[in-house]
Amino acid sequence: MAINKIHDEFHTLDLTTGWEVPPGYPEGIKQKILSGALDEAGKAGSRSRLLKFDPGVFTTSPFVHEYWEEVFLVTGDLTVGNDEKGEGGENFPPFTYAVRPPGAVHGPFKSEKGCILFEMHYFDPA
DSSP states (O other): OOOOOOOOOOOOOOTTSOOBOOTTOOTTEEEEEEEEEEETTTTEEEEEEEEEEOTTOBOSSOBOOSSEEEEEEEEEOEEESOOTTSOOOEEEOSSOEEEEOTTOOBOOEEOSSOEEEEEEEEOSOO
């Protein structure tokens, strides 16, 4: 499958609109799809998105998915590995990066002050 993204030159993003809670995520975590689409059932496609955590929001269990994921922490703080009460874990500052292959268990996550992540998701072959 060819990469399913349009040619899109530099432009200013409107960060005030277009946010939605991804399926299975708690309120307070929102995504803004920048380009592409991911068909998880058909295991095809790719997407780039921003993921925003409101201050104090956390997830309660680890994530696992069948696509590649690259994550760059743009602003704010992100803690990885907290418990179901949002306690503990390892805190990361802006400009940190992760790449995860399909099937990698990761999280849970929390953000004390809020954060924005840039994420790329894709199935093999990209």
